[in-house]
Amino acid sequence: MASSTEGNRRPVRLADIARAAGVSHGTASNVFSRPEIVREEVRERVKAAAEAMGYAGPDPKGRLLRAGKVNAIGVATTEPLSYFFDDPFARTMMAGISEACDATGAGIALVSAGNEEKLAWNIQSALVDGFILFCIEGGSRLVELTRERKLPFVALELGFDDDTVSAIGVDNVAGARLAAHHLAELGHRRFAVLALPFADDSTGLVSPERIRTAVYTGTRDRLVGYFEALSRFGVDTTKVPVYETENDEASTKAGLETIFAAAESPTAILAMSDRMAMIAIEWLAARGMAVPDDVSIVGFDGVPDAALCDPPLTTVAQPIAEIGRRAARTILDFDGTVRRETLGVELVVRASSGPPPETA
Amino acid sequence: MASSTEGNRRPVRLADIARAAGVSHGTASNVFSRPEIVREEVRERVKAAAEAMGYAGPDPKGRLLRAGKVNAIGVATTEPLSYFFDDPFARTMMAGISEACDATGAGIALVSAGNEEKLAWNIQSALVDGFILFCIEGGSRLVELTRERKLPFVALELGFDDDTVSAIGVDNVAGARLAAHHLAELGHRRFAVLALPFADDSTGLVSPERIRTAVYTGTRDRLVGYFEALSRFGVDTTKVPVYETENDEASTKAGLETIFAAAESPTAILAMSDRMAMIAIEWLAARGMAVPDDVSIVGFDGVPDAALCDPPLTTVAQPIAEIGRRAARTILDFDGTVRRETLGVELVVRASSGPPPETA
DNA sequence: GTCTATTTTTGAATCGATCCAAGTTCAGCG
DNA sequence: CGCTGAACTTGGATCGATTCAAAAATAGAC
Numbered sequence: 068m069a070s071s072t073e074g075n076r077r078p079v080r081l082a083d084i085a086r087a088a089g090v091s092h093g094t095a096s097n098v099f100s101r102p103e104i105v106r107e108e109v110r111e112r113v114k115a116a117a118e119a120m121g122y123a124g125p126d127p128k129g130r131l132l133r134a135g136k137v138n139a140i141g142v143a144t145t146e147p148l149s150y151f152f153d154d155p156f157a158r159t160m161m162a163g164i165s166e167a168c169d170a171t172g173a174g175i176a177l178v179s180a181g182n183e184e185k186l187a188w189n190i191q192s193a194l195v196d197g198f199i200l201f202c203i204e205g206g207s208r209l210v211e212l213t214r215e216r217k218l219p220f221v222a223l224e225l226g227f228d229d230d231t232v233s234a235i236g237v238d239n240v241a242g243a244r245l246a247a248h249h250l251a252e253l254g255h256r257r258f259a260v261l262a263l264p265f266a267d268d269s270t271g272l273v274s275p276e277r278i279r280t281a282v283y284t285g286t287r288d289r290l291v292g293y294f295e296a297l298s299r300f301g302v303d304t305t306k307v308p309v310y311e312t313e314n315d316e317a318s319t320k321a322g323l324e325t326i327f328a329a330a331e332s333p334t335a336i337l338a339m340s341d342r343m344a345m346i347a348i349e350w351l352a353a354r355g356m357a358v359p360d361d362v363s364i365v366g367f368d369g370v371p372d373a374a375l376c377d378p379p380l381t382t383v384a385q386p387i388a389e390i391g392r393r394a395a396r397t398i399l400d401f402d403g404t405v406r407r408e409t410l411g412v413e414l415v416v417r418a419s420s421g422p423p424p425e426t427a
Numbered sequence: 428m429a430s431s432t433e434g435n436r437r438p439v440r441l442a443d444i445a446r447a448a449g450v451s452h453g454t455a456s457n458v459f460s461r462p463e464i465v466r467e468e469v470r471e472r473v474k475a476a477a478e479a480m481g482y483a484g485p486d487p488k489g490r491l492l493r494a495g496k497v498n499a500i501g502v503a504t505t506e507p508l509s510y511f512f513d514d515p516f517a518r519t520m521m522a523g524i525s526e527a528c529d530a531t532g533a534g535i536a537l538v539s540a541g542n543e544e545k546l547a548w549n550i551q552s553a554l555v556d557g558f559i560l561f562c563i564e565g566g567s568r569l570v571e572l573t574r575e576r577k578l579p580f581v582a583l584e585l586g587f588d589d590d591t592v593s594a595i596g597v598d599n600v601a602g603a604r605l606a607a608h609h610l611a612e613l614g615h616r617r618f619a620v621l622a623l624p625f626a627d628d629s630t631g632l633v634s635p636e637r638i639r640t641a642v643y644t645g646t647r648d649r650l651v652g653y654f655e656a657l658s659r660f661g662v663d664t665t666k667v668p669v670y671e672t673e674n675d676e677a678s679t680k681a682g683l684e685t686i687f688a689a690a691e692s693p694t695a696i697l698a699m700s701d702r703m704a705m706i707a708i709e710w711l712a713a714r715g716m717a718v719p720d721d722v723s724i725v726g727f728d729g730v731p732d733a734a735l736c737d738p739p740l741t742t743v744a745q746p747i748a749e750i751g752r753r754a755a756r757t758i759l760d761f762d763g764t765v766r767r768e769t770l771g772v773e774l775v776v777r778a779s780s781g782p783p784p785e786t787a
Numbered sequence: 788g789t790c791t792a793t794t795t796t797t798g799a800a801t802c803g804a805t806c807c808a809a810g811t812t813c814a815g816c817g
Numbered sequence: 818c819g820c821t822g823a824a825c826t827t828g829g830a831t832c833g834a835t836t837c838a839a840a841a842a843t844a845g846a847c
Binding site: 105131134 | 829847
Binding site: 450451453454457464465468469489491492493494495549 | 797799801
């Protein structure tokens, strides 16, 4: 029966019920958005008409255009969407962002895309009031794309220098110094570094030249911090192998192969991410090397998983959730200025680091 | 210099550059959305004008209104936003949803809210093409609110019977049967059940009356499954303590206190969630009871963490990511029909279950 | 130089609401 | 009975784009 009237889809809009109720669309609008200013009798009539016609309530699309504000912040990355739920670092960050959004009632829109073209489109068409950018990879492209939108945005883990963008990060030099100092103080003198990318194009042992011309300043800063602390203990840093990975399993393992194939294998590994550190622990275990008895490892990031692995990882902990919280607030309370924050890090000593083996 | 012209914020719109370039809005619009149909000379002129005036590109707000489609799906829950990133079950589900969204290029909007009123508003005003509802708690309210929007939606973990809503779930009875059968077959005869809520108002040992009048049919179904399998082994299910919790630490621990305070303590625990099962393992360890030597435990859900805890948890695994994927597809390929899917579950035997102690 | 076919461009209509200045209604008062 | 002010309503303008039928410009043929 009903279907005979319905037939095809007919989106009922405010104007329809206004007409049905015999009032202007202005009044009909008020019934929904400011009911108190409409006389009760009229209000009831309009509501009844809405009910009868199956009106779904003011369509946010229309409201949005008028109001201008979406009340949601976009979080973008070049990784696939599942990155936000799979990666421990991202998850912790998102928890911080969530907290700030919950507090103000803002929503979160996740933006990502497989290929470059889709990413551009998704960023251009995302319905948000601002962006938080996860710049883990392809950060400069992401920043470039987002800048076009002319909306407030803040970069996280920004890998390169650009004073015109708001960014929140940590003191990489100080953090790295902490990690290297800790190991050197324990007595280690033979080190190897598992590095994040210095630029986009390759992996492998890095030359001083590559370090000098690094695109990703975060990577360079961490290395500088490591070397600063090591030099202070008399370590010849030119002899320390630095293997550049892509922070994934394959390249990290390749790095470990290379490092331990050398004549003098290290007693301590400085990993620029917990991810690599944990892969290293696993790799060493598989080769029968004990952590920390044979080799000590210190990570970087302080993801929750690092406390749970075996042995629990000594690492340089970033205040990840706090970074997320501040990033969200930067967008939520945007005031038109470029905001740059550098937060402190903390060395969390757990069981993956200890004195070097006696025989060494 | 520049600032003297800019002064205050002036949102440049398409009409502005059209005027500046001396073309109609129609043509200006085409330059951006279908550049191939406008003559090169004109296209360049318009683009130059856009560049000169600092135009950010067609505003999605305007486009949206015209196009009608947002190209994003909303995921809603009554929990705070961080639930999506903290809870292992939710995370796995979101990974599945992400996958389906990535495949079609759709975005994800997270919707949630502290209080009831905000939730209603957030659902009413979310810019999405459809909803996926996490009905873990307050599911009926969530469904009610969402129905108002008259958008496609699908419920997950729907706790109650309602044939008018699309939902994706698992065969709770069969899953529970698997769990109980496994334990009974190992020789256990003294059981206790850690149950999810039967209704919203209380926790504690449940009466047959409460089971019969259960609001949450999922809970009831799992219990039915447990009891069916146990009966087949001659266990008097009326003697099996069933403790209703809120699936959190406090109430689960209270349940364990109660259960183990009884004269005949159980040798096996059937937990309706991995969460409770893992809390139980911890609680038992703290009391010096060994799992599975003194007490066996079987969980329900199959979250990734269950494989990592100590001892690894035997559990009834739901195809969580697959549920997420199907939910997303239900919205993405919405055809106007009510879709109900019930997926199978699988018993994953790990180290938390074994034969009962000899002395028992 | 005219006519037809094709390529471009135009401008009004539309999407679905909210806002607001101006107009209407009505009770109370002198 | 007219006047005043408060309480409601109205209808046009606006938000920022896209669409499409019709008009205009251009090209090609004869």
